[in-house]
Amino acid sequence: MAQSRRRIPEASVIRLPVYLRILIEQFEQQVDNISSERLAELAGVNAAKVRKDLSYLGSYGTRGVGYEAEYLIYQIRRELGLTHDWPVVIVGAGNLGQALAGYGGFSERGFHVAGIVDVDDNKIGSVIAGIRIRALDELAKIVSGHEVVIGVVATPADAAQDAADRLIAAGITSILNFAPAVLSVPASVVVRKVDLATELQVLSYYEQRRLTALHSVPTGSTRGASA
Amino acid sequence: MAQSRRRIPEASVIRLPVYLRILIEQFEQQVDNISSERLAELAGVNAAKVRKDLSYLGSYGTRGVGYEAEYLIYQIRRELGLTHDWPVVIVGAGNLGQALAGYGGFSERGFHVAGIVDVDDNKIGSVIAGIRIRALDELAKIVSGHEVVIGVVATPADAAQDAADRLIAAGITSILNFAPAVLSVPASVVVRKVDLATELQVLSYYEQRRLTALHSVPTGSTRGASA
DNA sequence: GATTGTGAAAGCGTTCACAGCC
């Protein structure tokens, strides 16, 4: 009965892109129908979780049969807002910003880089993956010109808050933050953080425990751990 | 009373690196003592959470006063296993692998790149950020030679499982996976996943909702959202 | 017979609120 306009719990939202990727892969391999059991196996989670997650979208499975891959792909895409391409703008054309600008995985999955800006005059004008690095001042122009709502912060930590402030002033409402800094933003702006060093530090914790510990490691499954 | 050898809940482990970074920053700015209230403000979380998280390390605060920054830095470092530098090996020298190899944030926070390998003969031999790209075959040699236990998968999705298998065969026990693929690994290996496109897709969901929705966005705080 | 969809139970993580200590 869970109808589509109901809010989906955040924990489920995070898994939907995983299911989507797997379903697309399976569909490309001529798999038309898939059970929660099989999808769970491929996603490295348990089948009840898959069913509950998918039930938030609506009742799109068939009892005794499973889920039709193509239809489910469409429904997940619709729910995630992936029926159209989203332009994103990147602030910071260092190592990471440039890698993100050139990262094929974005365009493959519904995003394209509308622009990348940097403060450094030496970088401005260079072209990476067909995109010219522009001045920080041009940010507002790029955002309004392409109707961008998602911004990526790929600056050093000490420039991150300023980058966020400028993005928000330009009209951005969602931010993906790669800088190792906590951003202070209005409640209406959604921020997600990806901190590469933090991820390694978490692994370091478990390695550290392994050395001292009598207890075993926390991830019980034989499949890949979550993130 | 929570003594240091007790297992720390994963949710807390993930926040410790954030506290650590803030404490280091504050200490560098001559702040010797910090309250849970202030630390919470800087970390974008609530003060009770900070106190509970820190209580898993032991009782290192002083009632009526707060936490001594320097001592707490030491305790968090010790708990996270950051009292020494960790070598990491990167598989995949594409856009992302190269950016990671050159990323200053790693060395700043306790990690150094012991090696980077790729299958592509055209890439092998090139030097990025002072590190020479080596052949995939040399992986085992690098891992045993430098006693590496942490591996980074920065390959395309279809090469990720093979990369993981090779890392594990070489003796790696922790993997940071940037490929958009679920890795199948033995239960003794810890995997953390960073999926860049997934993060954008989650933002897309909230933007999508904003358009249709009557309800407001989920992250209530005026500070940066979690990740 | 197989598999979904979902209430109910169990398990975690967060927040409250206050006793305990400086």
Added chain:
DNA sequence: GGCTGTGAACGCTTTCACAATC
């Protein structure tokens, strides 16, 4: 008086288990 440390309450997430349906 101020701030930590933590039991208890609350809320969210996962898992179980089975009725409903094909």
